[in-house]
Each structure stands twice: as structure tokens, then as C-alpha cells.
Amino acid sequence: MATTVRYSPIPTSQVDVTYEYGPDSEPRAGVAPGTVVELHMPPSRRFPGTSRRIWVHRPAGLSAEDETAVMVFNDGWWYLDPDGDVRGGTVLDNLAAADDITAMTSVFVDPGMRNADGVATKHRNAEYDAFDSEYADFLLDEVLPLVEARFRISSDPRMRGICGGSSGGNAAxxxxxxxxxxxxxxxxxxxxxxxxxxxxxxPSLLANGDARAIKIFLQAAHRDLDWDQREDNWFADNLDTASALARAGYDVRLVVGDGGHSPNHGGVLLPDALRWLWSA
Known part of the structure; x- marks a missing residue:
């Protein structure tokens, strides 16, 4: 079935751009808000000395006995906050009520904090930027079992997703x-x-390795950090990754917007990103 996209002019500026939120990112009349519970996280085995907060969101109408898909959101409260840039809970409630996505259990996980000599320091980059399995192991072996103790969630990896922005995107x-x-x-x-x-x-791994069973949505910004530099170009690295995924035969979708290193455009895209990600 063909899709017609309504005309919308592109801005002349690529820097000072803010995208308006669509109706899926606002509380909707007739849509009951889902439930949100905070879980107590015991001391981590993977990241000793860290503490963090974790919230579980489930759309209205689900019982604890209903097995669901699961979606993990990095940077927890920042993505769940109904007044923030992403508004994850509101989006998930609206999409589930409209049957646009399967009703799912969503887990919002803050990055770790360390408290050394009374000084709190972020452990975010150490967890999110590393190219190893430690963060994934932490989620699968320490966080999701806490969720499974209260709710039934699928163990099928095709029924499990993960979302993040900036370093949280690396981690995802x-x-x-x-x-x-x-x-x-x-x-x-x-x-x-x-x-x-x-x-x-x-890019090099994707050019030389076997394809993995991953479906991937990426968003990039024309004026992300060092967008016009030969090295450490955040915009170009997103394009390089998307290109490598496409050449390697992955089911990938790339959306490029204007603006800088901001969560605004990603937050606006979240409803459609989830629709696409969980289709087929």
C-alpha cells in the first residue's frame, strides 16, 4: 500500500531547530495512564560500588500474569519523565491503546552513580561507551531478573528491545x-x-563479520558535535554506521534531522521509531 507524505518545508538553519511533538507524545483523552513501579536495585556484581534507580512501566489493562515483550530504555528517568524530552511512558500508553505496538513491559534504567568520600560521580560513560558485553550482561543477569520476579516477560530476543541516546545509543x-x-x-x-x-x-566489524539478527532504527543530526571535522565527527560516524549496516544486509532505518546534539528530535521520533521497530 502506497504512503503519501504531506509536504513540509525544511528549515534553512541546520543548527537552531526545535521539532514540535506530535499527538502521541501528549496525554490523550480516553487513554488511561499505565502503571509505573520503582524497583530496588541491590549492589551490582558487574559494576560494584554503583547505585541507580530503575522504573518499570506497563500500559493499563495488563495483569502481572500477561507475558509481554520488553523494551529497555537507557538513561532511565530522563526517558520516562512525562515533562521531559522523550516522554516514554506517555508514548507507550498511547501506542498500546491504539494497538499500534504490542503492549509491553518497559524498563527505564538510570546509569550508575558512584559515591567516593561523599562525592557522587557519574559512571555513565564507563558503562555506556565501552565496547564489551558488561552492560548487556548487567541488564540481562541483574536487572531483568528483578522485573521477571514481578511480571512475565518474553525470553525471545526478537521480543526484547533496547533504546538510548548519545552514549546511551552506543550502549543500546x-x-x-x-x-x-x-x-x-x-x-x-x-x-x-x-x-x-x-x-x-x-563500520569495520560490519564489513567483515557475519550478520546478527538485529533490527535497528538510528537517528542522526546534521549539526551533531564536530560535524565538519575529519576525526571524531559524531554526525559522520552515525552515517558510517548506518551505511555499514545497510551494506551488511541489516533491517535498518536512518532518519536524519537538523539541530545539534539534542534529545529533542529523537524524543519527537520515538512514537514512529517504536511503530517501525516493532512491526514485523
């Missing part, structure tokens, strides 16, 4: 890359592949 793709048994669907918004230790590993 890396989690699925290392643990294809745990995640089969990925969303990255303005991923910071360029700042991964040792540089962006994906």
Missing part, C-alpha cells in the same frame, strides 16, 4: 551486538559512536 547497539540472545531490536538517537574508546568499531 553494543548490548544487542554482544548479546544477540538477549536483544533483537535497537533504537539509537544521536549515538556518540565517535567517542567510544578506540573509536567507532562498527
Amino acid at each position: 547497539l553494543t548490548a544487542a551486538w554482544w548479546r544477540t540472545d538477549g536483544f533483537g531490536r535497537v533504537i539509537t538517537f544521536n549515538a556518540s559512536f565517535a567517542q567510544m574508546p578506540g573509536g567507532n568499531p562498527y
Whole structure:
């Protein structure tokens, strides 16, 4: 079935651009809000000395006995906050009520914090930028079992997705890359592949390795950090990754917008990114 896209002019500026949110990102009349519970996270085995907050969102009408798909969101509260840039819970409620996506359990996981001598320091980059299985192992072996103790979620990797932006986008793709048994669907918004230790590993890996069973949605911004530089170009690294995924035969979708390193465009895209990611 053919799709007609309504005409919309592109802005002349590529820097000072803010996208308006669509109706799926606002509370909708007649849509009951889902439930949100906060889980207590015991001391981590993978990241000792860290603490973090975790929330589980489920759309209205689900019982604890209903087995569902599961979607993990990095940067937890930032993605769940109904007044924030992404508004994940509101989006998930609206899409589930409209049967646009399968009703799912969504897990919003904050990055770790360390408290050394009374000084709190972020452990985000250490967890999110590393090219190894540690963060994926943490999610699958420590976080999701806490969720499974309360709710039934699918163990099928094609029924498990992960989303993140900036370094959280790195963590999302890396989690699925290392643990294809745990995640089969990925969303990255303005991923910071360029700042991964040792540089962006994906173009060369994708050119030379066997394809993995991952469906991937990427968003990039024309004026992301160092967009006009030969090295450490955040915009170009997203394009290079998307191109390598396409050449390697992955089911990939790339959306490029204007603006800089901001969560705004990704937040606006979240409803359609989820629709696409969970179709077929």
C-alpha cells in the first residue's frame, strides 16, 4: 500500500531547530495512564560500588500474569519523565491503546552513580561507551531478573528491545551486538559512536563479520558535535554506521534531522521509531 507524505518545508538553519511533538507524545483523552513501579536495585556484581534507580512501566489493562515483550530504555528517568524530552511512558500508553505496538513491559534504567568520600560521580560513560558485553550482561543477569520476579516477560530476543541516546545509543547497539540472545531490536538517537574508546568499531566489524539478527532504527543530526571535522565527527560516524549496516544486509532505518546534539528530535521520533521497530 502506497504512503503519501504531506509536504513540509525544511528549515534553512541546520543548527537552531526545535521539532514540535506530535499527538502521541501528549496525554490523550480516553487513554488511561499505565502503571509505573520503582524497583530496588541491590549492589551490582558487574559494576560494584554503583547505585541507580530503575522504573518499570506497563500500559493499563495488563495483569502481572500477561507475558509481554520488553523494551529497555537507557538513561532511565530522563526517558520516562512525562515533562521531559522523550516522554516514554506517555508514548507507550498511547501506542498500546491504539494497538499500534504490542503492549509491553518497559524498563527505564538510570546509569550508575558512584559515591567516593561523599562525592557522587557519574559512571555513565564507563558503562555506556565501552565496547564489551558488561552492560548487556548487567541488564540481562541483574536487572531483568528483578522485573521477571514481578511480571512475565518474553525470553525471545526478537521480543526484547533496547533504546538510548548519545552514549546511551552506543550502549543500546553494543548490548544487542554482544548479546544477540538477549536483544533483537535497537533504537539509537544521536549515538556518540565517535567517542567510544578506540573509536567507532562498527563500520569495520560490519564489513567483515557475519550478520546478527538485529533490527535497528538510528537517528542522526546534521549539526551533531564536530560535524565538519575529519576525526571524531559524531554526525559522520552515525552515517558510517548506518551505511555499514545497510551494506551488511541489516533491517535498518536512518532518519536524519537538523539541530545539534539534542534529545529533542529523537524524543519527537520515538512514537514512529517504536511503530517501525516493532512491526514485523
